[in-house]
Amino acid sequence: MLAIVDSGGANIASVRFALERLGVQSELTADLAVIRAAARVILPGVGSAPEGMKRLQAKGLVDCVRGLKQPVLGICLGMQLLFDSSAEGEIASLGLVPGRVALLPQSPGITVPHMGWNTLDLKRPSPLLRGFDAATRFYFVHSFAGPVNEFTLASCEHGTAFAAVVQRGNFSGVQFHPERSGAAGAQLLKNFLEMPA
Amino acid sequence: MLARRLIPCLDVRDGRVVKGVQFRNHVDMGDIIELAQRYRDEGADEIVFYDITASSDGRTVSTEWVTRVAKVIDIPFCVAGGIRSLDDARKLLHSGADKVSLNSPAIENPALLGELAAEFGSQCVVVGIDSRAENGDYFVKQFTGDPTKTRGTRWRTVDWAREAQKLGAGEVVLNCMNQDGERKGYDLAQLKLVRAVLTIPLVASGGAGAPEHFRDVFRDAGVDAALAASVFHSGAIPIPKLKQYLATEGVIVRP
Numbered sequence: 317m318l319a320i321v322d323s324g325g326a327n328i329a330s331v332r333f334a335l336e337r338l339g340v341q342s343e344l345t346a347d348l349a350v351i352r353a354a355a356r357v358i359l360p361g362v363g364s365a366p367e368g369m370k371r372l373q374a375k376g377l378v379d380c381v382r383g384l385k386q387p388v389l390g391i392c393l394g395m396q397l398l399f400d401s402s403a404e405g406e407i408a409s410l411g412l413v414p415g416r417v418a419l420l421p422q423s424p425g426i427t428v429p430h431m432g433w434n435t436l437d438l439k440r441p442s443p444l445l446r447g448f449d450a451a452t453r454f455y456f457v458h459s460f461a462g463p464v465n466e467f468t469l470a471s472c473e474h475g476t477a478f479a480a481v482v483q484r485g486n487f488s489g490v491q492f493h494p495e496r497s498g499a500a501g502a503q504l505l506k507n508f509l510e511m512p513a
Numbered sequence: 514m515l516a517r518r519l520i521p522c523l524d525v526r527d528g529r530v531v532k533g534v535q536f537r538n539h540v541d542m543g544d545i546i547e548l549a550q551r552y553r554d555e556g557a558d559e560i561v562f563y564d565i566t567a568s569s570d571g572r573t574v575s576t577e578w579v580t581r582v583a584k585v586i587d588i589p590f591c592v593a594g595g596i597r598s599l600d601d602a603r604k605l606l607h608s609g610a611d612k613v614s615l616n617s618p619a620i621e622n623p624a625l626l627g628e629l630a631a632e633f634g635s636q637c638v639v640v641g642i643d644s645r646a647e648n649g650d651y652f653v654k655q656f657t658g659d660p661t662k663t664r665g666t667r668w669r670t671v672d673w674a675r676e677a678q679k680l681g682a683g684e685v686v687l688n689c690m691n692q693d694g695e696r697k698g699y700d701l702a703q704l705k706l707v708r709a710v711l712t713i714p715l716v717a718s719g720g721a722g723a724p725e726h727f728r729d730v731f732r733d734a735g736v737d738a739a740l741a742a743s744v745f746h747s748g749a750i751p752i753p754k755l756k757q758y759l760a761t762e763g764v765i766v767r768p
Contacts, residue, residue: 329609363634429636433516433767457636496589
């Protein structure tokens, strides 16, 4: 069973629908036991980091998520929360991937939020990136992003390079929205579902 | 590098897609889901669904068809029409919409933009501006979905765009009314003016009639995305061909 962590944020339905299109049933849940027992877990999220952490705390999910041993995929804000901290609201987050999430720098010709279809700079091979190359485009919509470091599988460039796909142990994250990235996004979700546990 | 976006806009009325010229004389263009799927298959980068009479009728977008769209569509979509509260927005975002676009209600209650941004993040808060050229300047119009209810506002377009950004909007769709449905090209002068005061993405709307118009609006007005309706719906400009053309003209697009 695949659990989608019900962090109470907006747009969680889209992830579930994307999995349905792949023929995969999922359970949207905040039940600690259900999440711990799931074969795989998705941590979605749209909105601000402080609100996202507050919701996880309110539902007692912080330690639960931190302690998961099965493959976990953070999406968008869900990925940002995997890092140590965020400049958005100056908060501590889950601390599963080192680094601090920061605001993307705006400049002439570089609008923020980073909104639209962008390519990846593939840095390390991973089953999660199977089928993608430098021309594959994914849909991004965010203003904050994590730093590129040794846990970055792929980076993206928008004014500055930032972490687009991260992985540390069983925790992975994507800054883009696979559920809204057409065929490439469906492939990413498929890759996650097929990753060795 | 980030690709410029092409966005078909589906005007929705009573659950069907319609199109009028300068917001008048609407004709039926087809079923929402069918058209959404067609655009997804053709390579649209995003879709906007605009319930054209929701605002003037005093109601909001129906979540019923938003959920149906979210189930079948795997590209982002934005919904617009009569969204006037946090609760309206929450229902639509929870139904699967990626963004909500506010027009008249944002003018009546600008603070709502900040509340939406704080709750959901500014990336899903779009402000639609209907703007008309008058006496050498540009002014914001309201309730443009129904010509009998359309009226002016106190806002100069440039001032309102700047204010909306300050309050928390994450994107502006600028609909240049003088151009809408006329197919004579986007209003480059006006779009350039608004582009210059914004750091958030700007979407051009109104006037697309030929592939060159898209090239010009990306190259000369520097917009992030171009929205169009009739030229896409009628098949006059197929999106795959338009993207090929733009790529040969040096505009970065998603193939």
